[in-house]
Amino acid sequence: MPYVYRCHRCRATSPPGTRHAAEDARREHRDVEHGGLAPDGERIVRVPGSTRHPDGRYVSTGGLLAGLVLLALAETVARLWGR
């Protein structure tokens, strides 16, 4: 679940990391570049294409098993009709 900190005003983006790392990058950027003030347009965003949970991109085990059962049923029906 990678996050980045983006400062619209500076057109700068932190490297992807945890939410905590993005918040650290925000604090450091505010202190170094903006004298501790919060610049307009800054935000912490989830990296596009990433999921909330690392395993979220995979098919669930139940879904996979249901798919295999459907394939086995289809094969059985096809064999019975083929005779």
Ligand SMILES: [Zn+2]
């Ligand atoms: Zn900035």
